Amino acid sequence: MEADPAWGEYQSKTARTIPVVALRAVTGGPPNASSFGEALRMIHDAFRRELGLIRREVATSGPGLGAQLRINCLTLCQGLHFHHNVESTGLFPGLLERYPELEPTITHLEAEHSKISTILDDLQKLLNEPAAATLLPEIDQLIDALNRHLDYEEAQLIPLLDS
Numbered sequence: 001m002e003a004d005p006a007w008g009e010y011q012s013k014t015a016r017t018i019p020v021v022a023l024r025a026v027t028g029g030p031p032n033a034s035s036f037g038e039a040l041r042m043i044h045d046a047f048r049r050e051l052g053l054i055r056r057e058v059a060t061s062g063p064g065l066g067a068q069l070r071i072n073c074l075t076l077c078q079g080l081h082f083h084h085n086v087e088s089t090g091l092f093p094g095l096l097e098r099y100p101e102l103e104p105t106i107t108h109l110e111a112e113h114s115k116i117s118t119i120l121d122d123l124q125k126l127l128n129e130p131a132a133a134t135l136l137p138e139i140d141q142l143i144d145a146l147n148r149h150l151d152y153e154e155a156q157l158i159p160l161l162d163s
Contacts, residue, residue: 038162040161044150050079054072054139055139057069070127073123077124080146081117087109095157095160095161099160102160113149116145119138119142123135
């Protein structure tokens with residue numbers, strides 16, 4: 001109410017208490033990340049771990065897929081789509097502004113985002129089938145493509161993010 005006296009006036013005309021929440025800006029990235037490069041690696045490592053868990057679940061699931069496995073796969077797909085969208089609309093333009101010489105690297109990463117998106121779309125279609133017998137090869141294809149992508153991205157970007 002200190003920042004906006006109109007709320008004080010409103011409060012004086014009502015018997016109920018108006019809750020006030022103070023928001024404070026924080027600095028830094030995810031917990032325990034000492035740099036932007038380390039934060040990126042932490043995010044990528046979380047995707048790697050989740051893919052490993054999902055692969056093990058698919059390999060041991062038998063002919064049918066349980067609801068939880070479907071949810072885990074769909075959540076991973078959504079997370080990767082979101083992550084790549086944030087990179088494409090936020091991280092990459094900022095890096096290109098600072099390092100115009102990164103244009104071929106960013107173009108390569110964007111093309112990989114598109115390929116991975118296609119794999120994710122195919123995976124989501126398979127998850128809608130009652131018995132996804134071909135799911136394991138699709139998961140393996142995704143893991144291979146994503147690991148190559150994440151390794152390349154880290155090799156190219158982390159040194160710049162940490163400089």
